[in-house]
Amino acid sequence: MKLLFEEELGVIDFCLSNKTCVLYVSETDLVAGNAYRRRIANSGLQGVVVVEKTPLCEQYFSVLQKFVVLELGLTLLPVADTSEAAQLIAQMVFAESKENPFSRRSVSRLLEPLVLGLVQQIPGVGKVKALQLLQRFPSMHQLSRASLQELEILVGETTAQQIRGFFQDPLS
């Protein structure tokens, strides 16, 4: 991995991209007191705090986590030692460019199966009747506006009433 050394980074220790910066809190920082807190809070950092979590400083971890994650809304990642930290930061660099398998994929899916599923939530309406209804009223919005007479012709009196009831009955 190629490293660039830059003295103007200020409180930040690593800069992975325009958006992601890393601030490193060592075991010593953590045990030494709360100075690191000011460093994190003043950084204006929208990034990641990597912290050493060793048996020696483990007791301070939950307080730090509460401060960094819950109060500041930043990301905090614990590592056991510097070699683990290097491994993690390297993976963060890869994650910058890689496609992320945990992000929501905004695939444009076909809405027909969804609408069909919605229509089948109406009591008395199975798949066959749902398809029949959608041929005549192709959207949920149009179906909800169908008159009793229009529905009766399609699915009979009983189901027509169930459909009207489903849409109109009060919810409270």
Add this chain to the structure above:
Amino acid sequence: AHAPLLSTEGQVSMLVDPRCISGSSELVSRLRHIGVKLRVCSLSGPDFILSKRMAVNRESESDLSGVQNRRRLQERIQKLQEEHERVCLIIQRDRTKPGEPVRIIQHSRHYAATLALLAKAGVRLLFSNGIEDTAAILNELVQLEKRKGQAIDVPLEVRGHQQRALQFCLSLPRISYVTALIMSHRFNSVVEIINSSVEDLQSLTSISHSRAEEIYRCLRYSCDPVLTRQQPVL
């Protein structure tokens, strides 16, 4: 008389999936011990729902380290991200047998890569030393959500026709259990849900604009008659 609200003064509550009750009874009794009220209902996805926007799942460190769980984890996280505004993952250290010293495990590269990708995807990561710690973290999160005005403020019970409306809402795209619950309480009828504008959906349920838009679009979407034609029964 009104049904009691999920979050009454002073006390915080969260929804919990039955899977958690059977899988980790110790965590459940811990939470009850600190005074968190738990309501059990089938959430299909999250282990806990803490507010109108936040879902929380729990994974053990070893589950995250193993390559064999990758697919399952990806699917779970994607579904959570799809349905909830905020997703938290509590990563819990594996339990050691009583008397056994806490082992220092060198984490695999796969573990580091998983953490990096989860953080990049906007999943909030919290690290726990064990069940007691997990309970404390959940409690802090639910208190924080309440302070931020995100507490679930409708009754959890659904009665009569609300039950059907709830099932209907759960079939809408990108909707969480708690949003469906809020909708079946805040609207007067199913037709009112269908007729509502994007702004109404947003203001009544506090979901994001893009989510409200997707629901709106689905309710007005005209199906292609070719795709909804009856298939001949063989």
